[in-house]
Amino acid sequence: MTDLMGRGPLGLKGAKPPKPPRKPMKASGPKTTKLRTAAKGQPCTLRLPCCNSNPETTSLSHIRAFGWAGTAEKPMDFLAVFACSDCHDALDRRRNGELWGWDDVTRALGETLIAQHRMGNLIVA
Ligand SMILES: [Zn+2]
Numbered sequence: 829m830t831d832l833m834g835r836g837p838l839g840l841k842g843a844k845p846p847k848p849p850r851k852p853m854k855a856s857g858p859k860t861t862k863l864r865t866a867a868k869g870q871p872c873t874l875r876l877p878c879c880n881s882n883p884e885t886t887s888l889s890h891i892r893a894f895g896w897a898g899t900a901e902k903p904m905d906f907l908a909v910f911a912c913s914d915c916h917d918a919l920d921r922r923r924n925g926e927l928w929g930w931d932d933v934t935r936a937l938g939e940t941l942i943a944q945h946r947m948g949n950l951i952v953a
Pocket residue numbers: 872873874875876878879880881911912913914915916
């Protein structure tokens with residue numbers, strides 16, 4: 829039995845209104861870029877005491893500082909250094925006790941930018 833509004837008996841819930849469609853997840857950046865691809869096989873520019881000096885493990889290690897990227901975001905690819913897997917772990921603080929300083933990172937960033945420029949991946953006007 830329904831009332832004049834078409835509602836059922838008191839105490840019974842009607843069907844739930846449909847949920848609004850979910851927003852799509854924020855698009856993440858590309859997994860592979862020219863600057864990231866270029867890192868493979870390059871010598872490590874950080875060269876921390878933990879460095880494994882194996883260019884086969886080198887990848888582009890992003891510098892997460894100064895608000896250059898939001899939470900769960902990577903900074904732009906030119907704010908990154910060529911780092912072997914062990915130095916990359918140290919820079920991202922996944923390696924306990926490995927100390928590094930901003931002088932190491934600044935030197936590595938400069939060396940990486942020069943290398944990327946020489947490979948034609950960065951165009952400087
Ligand atoms: Zn290294």
